[in-house]
Amino acid sequence: MNGGPGRPGMPDIQWPLLIGVGTDHRGDDRCGLDVVRALRERLAGRARVAECTGDITDLLDLWAGVAEVIVVDAVRSGKPAGTVVRLELPGTELPLLGATSTHGLSLPEAIGLGRSLGQFPAHLVIYGIEAENLEMGDGLSVAVAHGVREAVVQVATEIEARDVARPRD
């Protein structure tokens, strides 16, 4: 891939990859998608943005060869709905995430597969938003909508800080 956003000649692969995971029409399951959709324009030139809306093993293809990845997904860990948690790999035990997925396999399983197969980013950050409702239907619950706004700020801040710290050509 050629031409990183706003940096002619820089390969895309150098840029952090932000992936929203989720399913539209499954209540709060879409919160990861909403976060990356809200950030797509703002982060142009700083990160690549992708969505994973079906089979979660697609993550292995999406992050192939990418060093820095940020994934945003719904989680269920017993915290209050809308709570935003940030986990960093390496450095965190995955079972903390819980398997919330309505996408067949769960995010922890995709991460486990990636590790087993050697298809895993050097640095993975996961923003999890505690879900309340995963039933069929449009729209987020109120608490999770608040969590989405908070996650948007946190993710943007992290990526913009990384961009400032990044060595220039």
Add this chain to the structure above:
Amino acid sequence: MTERTIHVDYIARVEGEGALKVRLRGDTVEDVQLKIWEPPRFFEAFLRGRSYLEAPDITARICGICPVAYQMSSCHAMEHALGMQVRGELRTLRRLLYCGEWIESHALHIYLLHAPDFLGYPDAVRLAKDHPDAVKKGLALKKAGNNLMTVLGGREIHPINVRIGGFYRVPTVHELTALRPELESALELGEATVRFAAGLKFPDIEEDYEFVALRHEHEYAMNEGEVVSNRGVKIPMSQFEDVFEEVQVPYSHALQSRHKGEGSYLVGPLARYALNHDKLLPRARSIAREAGLDDVVRNPYKSIVVRGVEIVQAAEESLRIIDAYRPPDEPFVEPPASFHATTGAAISEAPRGMLYHRYRINQEGLIEEAKIVAPTSQNQKRIEDDLRHLVERSLSLDDTSLTDACERAIRNHDPCISCATHFLKLDLVRT
């Protein structure tokens, strides 16, 4: 008398969620209840009042694993309602798109969801540690299917390029021929998959299924054909509801399908293969023979082998279509500018089996009624029958082993619970 109850609160490695409750009194299985929640009901309501042109894009959202099936069934149903015929290259391109979904979905199920059962692993992650090459084969096949869907569907998940009458844009010859090397590899990987699957150990059981599938005179049926069964059903798609009915059961949000006056039936790879094996392309037929498959496979555990044969069939057909492809003059057949209120129905073969759609639209083209019968809903009663027989054969097992065996029996049929269910929970009661 000892009562046992087995609960499975969450059944792993199925697409979505559901629950199972089995009640035993002594050596008698009193009740088997597969509980599922059914998103199509939500979509049936959601579709009312929307334009008939929106049905493919809306219904594709029902499932991230088989969006093409929903698009195909909805397009064909609307075209049936409007008296439209989609022929030639557009028809063939639809088949090619469907091949991508079959390859992707079957590869996912074989390697990541089903193989761990046969090789003694609790999940694909631990399977991948010891058998990374097998899992990599599965992922490579999935990618080949995904790439085919991306070129034809606009993107791999929830394709956006399908419309009533055809496509918004058709691919160039170059775009399709660029897929050839990967599909040639997929064909070989598919054959390797059949050999891998055929080498697994299978419980020695057979079930007396009524197989139901589409059958077409000239091809392994996907989008067109008659509804047939091994017990004499032979009807046009439009008569589906005359012969098959949906029944409400109190323990599940999903309606259960039955053959009226008969009982449960099975759709999916075993049914397609049993009713269409004579339509397989040469390499698919050859690998099925090499794997020792009979013309009819009644052992549900061997569905993993049949899925492999269908991967070979889909890859082989994809290559044939690409080699013969000439872009059509127009990307779609124009729907009529005006029409009367009308109804149309169609079935296509999703990876997991027949997917039925029926729509009633008014003279303004707005949907007044939608009915969607997903393959997993059709198989739900039949899966319960499999489970009942399994439990009757396995009474000496302790609860943990019996629960594992039940989960495994469910996975034989690759239930797409994203389409048909919510959390799968097992509840085994022994009294």
